[in-house]
Amino acid sequence: MAQVEMIMPKMGESVAEATILKWLKNVGDKIEADESILEIATDKVDSDVPAPAAGTLSKRMFEEGAVVQVGAVIAIIETDAVTAAKPAETPAPIVEKKEEKTPPPSPEKEIEKTVEVAKTTAAPQPAPVASGNRFYSPLVMSIAKQENVSGEELDKIKGTGNEGRVTKNDILNYVQNRTKPAEAKPTETKPVETKQPETKSAETPAAKPAVSVSGEYEIVEMDRMRKLIAEHMVMSKRVSPHVTSYVEIDVTSMVMWRNKIKDDFEKREKQKITFTPIFIEAVARALKDFPMVNVSVDGTAIIVKKNINIGMATALPSGNLIVPVIKKADDLNLLGLTKAVNDLAGRARNNKLSPDDIQGGTFTVTNVGTFGNSMGTPIINQPQVAILATGAIKKKPAVIETPHGDTIGIRHMMFLSLSYDHRVVDGALGGSFLRKVADYLEQFDDKRII
Numbered sequence: 001m002a003q004v005e006m007i008m009p010k011m012g013e014s015v016a017e018a019t020i021l022k023w024l025k026n027v028g029d030k031i032e033a034d035e036s037i038l039e040i041a042t043d044k045v046d047s048d049v050p051a052p053a054a055g056t057l058s059k060r061m062f063e064e065g066a067v068v069q070v071g072a073v074i075a076i077i078e079t080d081a082v083t084a085a086k087p088a089e090t091p092a093p094i095v096e097k098k099e100e101k102t103p104p105p106s107p108e109k110e111i112e113k114t115v116e117v118a119k120t121t122a123a124p125q126p127a128p129v130a131s132g133n134r135f136y137s138p139l140v141m142s143i144a145k146q147e148n149v150s151g152e153e154l155d156k157i158k159g160t161g162n163e164g165r166v167t168k169n170d171i172l173n174y175v176q177n178r179t180k181p182a183e184a185k186p187t188e189t190k191p192v193e194t195k196q197p198e199t200k201s202a203e204t205p206a207a208k209p210a211v212s213v214s215g216e217y218e219i220v221e222m223d224r225m226r227k228l229i230a231e232h233m234v235m236s237k238r239v240s241p242h243v244t245s246y247v248e249i250d251v252t253s254m255v256m257w258r259n260k261i262k263d264d265f266e267k268r269e270k271q272k273i274t275f276t277p278i279f280i281e282a283v284a285r286a287l288k289d290f291p292m293v294n295v296s297v298d299g300t301a302i303i304v305k306k307n308i309n310i311g312m313a314t315a316l317p318s319g320n321l322i323v324p325v326i327k328k329a330d331d332l333n334l335l336g337l338t339k340a341v342n343d344l345a346g347r348a349r350n351n352k353l354s355p356d357d358i359q360g361g362t363f364t365v366t367n368v369g370t371f372g373n374s375m376g377t378p379i380i381n382q383p384q385v386a387i388l389a390t391g392a393i394k395k396k397p398a399v400i401e402t403p404h405g406d407t408i409g410i411r412h413m414m415f416l417s418l419s420y421d422h423r424v425v426d427g428a429l430g431g432s433f434l435r436k437v438a439d440y441l442e443q444f445d446d447k448r449i450i
Contacts, residue, residue, distance in 0.1 A: 002078070002079045002080075003058070003076050003077070003078055003079075004052055004053045004055065004076070004077045004078075004079055005073045005075075005076060005077075006037065006049075006051065006052055006073065006074055006075040006076070006077055007071055007072065007073055007074065008040070008049075008068045008069065008070050008071060008072050008074050009049060009070070009355070010070050010071075010355075010359070016069060016070055017042070017067050017068060017069050017070060018040040018041060018042045018067070018068060018070070019040060019041050019042070019065065019066070019067050019068075019137065019139055020038060020039075020040055020062055020063070020064050020065065020066050020068060020074070021038070021039040021040060021041050021064065021137045022038065022039045022064055023037070023038045023060060023064060024036050024037055024038055024039065024048075025037050025038070025057050026057070027057055027058065027059065027060060028056065028057065028058075029056070029057050030055075030056055031051045031054065031055065031056070031057055031077065032051065032054050033050075033051055033052070033053055033054045034050045034051060035050060035051050036048035036049065036050055036051075037049055037050065037051050037057070037075065038074070038075075040068075041137050041139050041168075042355075045351075045353050045354065045355055045357075045358065047354055047355050049074075051077060052077070053077055053079050054079065054080075055077045055078050055079035055080065056077065056078045057075060057076075057077060058076045058077065058078045059075060059076040060074070060075050061073055061074050061075060061076070062074055136154060136165075136166060137165070137166075139168055139224070140154075140166050140167070140168060140170075140171050143168065143171050143172065143175070143223070143224070144171060146221075147171075147175045149171065149174070149175065153174075153178075154166065154171075157170055157171060157174050158170070160350070160351060161351070167351050168224070168225070168351075169316070169317070169318055169351050172223050172318050173317070173318060176318075223318070223320070225318070225320045226320055229320065229321060232381075232382065233379050235382060236379050236380050236381070236382045237379060239382060240380050240382070240385070240421040240422075240423065241421065241422040241423060242377075242379070242380065242419050242420075242421070242422070243419070243420055243422045243425075243427065243430065244377045244378075244417055244418065244419045244420075245417070245418050245420075245427070245430055245431050245434050246375060246415055246416065246417050246418075247415070247416050247434055247435060247438045248413060248414070248415050249413070249414060249415075249416060249438040249441055249442050250398060250411050250412070250413055250442055251393060251412050251413070251414055251441050251442065251444070252411045252412045253442075253443075253444045253445070253446040254275070254278060254412075254441060254444040254446075255393060255412040256412075256446055257444060257445075257446040257448060258273065258275065258278075260446075261273070261450065265450065269335075269338075269339075271338070271339070271342050272342070273338050273450075274338075274341070275367075275390075275393070276312060276341050276365070276367060277334060277337035277338040277340075277341045278334065278441070278444070279365055279367070279388075279390050279441070280310050280312065280326065280329055280337055280341065280365055281329075281334055281337055281440075282437050282440035282441050283310060283329075283363065283365055283388060283437055284308050284310060284329040284330040285330070285436075285440055286433055286436040286437045286440060287308050287330070287362075287363060287433075288308065288330055289433075289436055290429065290432065290433040290436065291304060292304065292424070292425070292429060293363070293385065293386050293420070293425060293429065293430075293433050294308055294362050294363060295362075295385055295424060296362070296383040296384060296385065297383065297385065297421065297423060297424055298383075302424055305362040307327065307328050307360075307362065308328065308329050308330040308362060308363070309325050309326065309327050309328065309329065309360050309361050309362045309363075310325065310326050310329040310361065310362070310363050310364070310365060311323040311324065311325045311326075311361035311363070311364040311365070311381060311384075312324060312325075312326065312341060312344065312345070312364070312365055312366075312367075313364060313365070313366035313367070313381075314344070314345050314348045314349070315370075316348065316349060317349060322348050322353070322358060323358060323361060323364060323381060324344035324345075324347070324348050324353055324357045324358055325344075325357065325358060325359065325360055325361040326340045326341070326344065327360060334448075334450050335450055338450075344357060361381065361384060362384060363384055363386060363387070363388075364378075364380075364381040364384060364387040364388070365387070365388050365389075365390065366378050366387060366388070366389050366390075367389075367390045368389045368390065368391055368392075368417075369390055369391045369392035369393060369414065372392050373391060373392060374391045374392055374394070374414075374415050375389065375391045375415040375416075375417045376389040376391070376417050377389075377417060377419060378417065378419050379419065380419055380420070380421055385420060385421035385423075385424055385425055386418060386419065386420040386421065386425060386430070386433070387418070387419050387420075388416060388417070388418050388434075388437065389416070389417040389418075389419075390414065390416060391414050391415035391416070391417070392414065393412050393413070393414045394412070394413060394414070395410050395411070395412060395413075396410070396411060396413045397409070397410060397411075398410075398411040398413060416434060416437060416438055416441075418430055418433065418434040418437075
């Protein structure tokens with residue numbers, strides 16, 4: 001029988017490892033191709049991993065709770081393919097004959113070593129536990145331990161994940177809401193600490209940073225996603241020399257068109273149309289005109305991307321940020337973009353994004369106008385080389401050129417801000433690209449049918 005290696009899939013460009021939450025199949029179980037074998041989690045999303053082939057699960061390389069690097073072998077599947085097994089048998093004796101004095105460790109021993117290492121690595125980490133019939137992931141347990149959330153409190157948290165499972169966002173929201181009551185607990189339980197100095201003293205340092213001595217300020221520890229975002233932003237500023245260009249544009253035609261069709265569109269499609277898909281459409285068209293903005297950098301090599309995959313920065317209820325990606329945005333019409341934007345934004349806010357939804361982006365759009373900001377200086381989402389910020393749309397007096405002379409009128413105006421990597425995008429390219437996006441928005445057809 002042939003053996004097929006099942007590897008830890010890539011969960012996103014900034015994710016290098018994942019935690020095994022739960023094995024859905026045991027050793028010896030028969031499995032079908034694409035059937036879910038295990039559940040894994042990263043700091044961004046939880047996901048099932050499907051089987052690459054049909055057969056029998058012969059080995060599980062890691063236990064539940066282990067943190068595994070992307071690309072590592074996590075299981076072995078034995079298939080019924082006979083032809084694939086024969087070639088695998090012949091190299092083994094050849095290797096043994098050539099190196100009889102110092103034989104290399106066999107694959108089975110290496111696998112056993114990997115399992116042992118995985119076990120020892122996973123041992124100090126909080127293993128997944130269940131209270132009653134409830135399952136908690138290592139990520140949730142780690143946060144619970146860090147935030148001093150008891151088992152009784154965990155049981156009371158309402159889970160929004162699969163089968164009511166408590167997700168990272170669930171426990172983070174719970175911790176945020178219990179911040180004030182939690183601060184009072186250390187002072188109330190100080191007498192208990194004297195009875196068990198060894199156990200409680202270890203927890204005391206974690207509780208002390210919650211409140212300042214003077215009481216004039218509060219110290220809040222970053223959650224895991226915020227730490228990841230912070231590291232990613234610092235890395236981006238360190239790697240890419242940022243330059244930001246701005247342009248103010250007249251989007252009156254675009255605004256009037258949307259106001260005219262939005263009610264009928266919502267009745268027909270059962271969803272709202274926002275300005276975001278219009279911005280993304282203009283960006284996709286401009287990227288086709290300027291393909292050297294749709295690139296990434298690898299050392300001294302410039303990698304030009306054939307697909308235009310546009311990420312849309314989305315704020316989460318927790319206050320953190322995630323960037324789901326619209327794949328091949330240039331192939332979608334405005335209706336398709338609208339549905340894609342609404343779908344990804346909705347699933348992002350409900351923690352329902354899959355790993356594939358947040359990877360592969362080649363350019364990012366962020367809407368700072370949502371918060372009433374006129375403009376911004378966004379940080380590039382590595383390994384991309386540019387990011388566009390769209391500002392708030394405001395009515396302003398503006399000069400209108402007519403065949404009969406200039407006049408002043410009230411127009412809908414907004415700023416676009418483009419940050420770009422000056423290693424590969426200079427001022428001429430960045431400025432020309434930004435102007436092209438502006439032109440597409442200013443020349444929007446107010447008689448367009450969607």
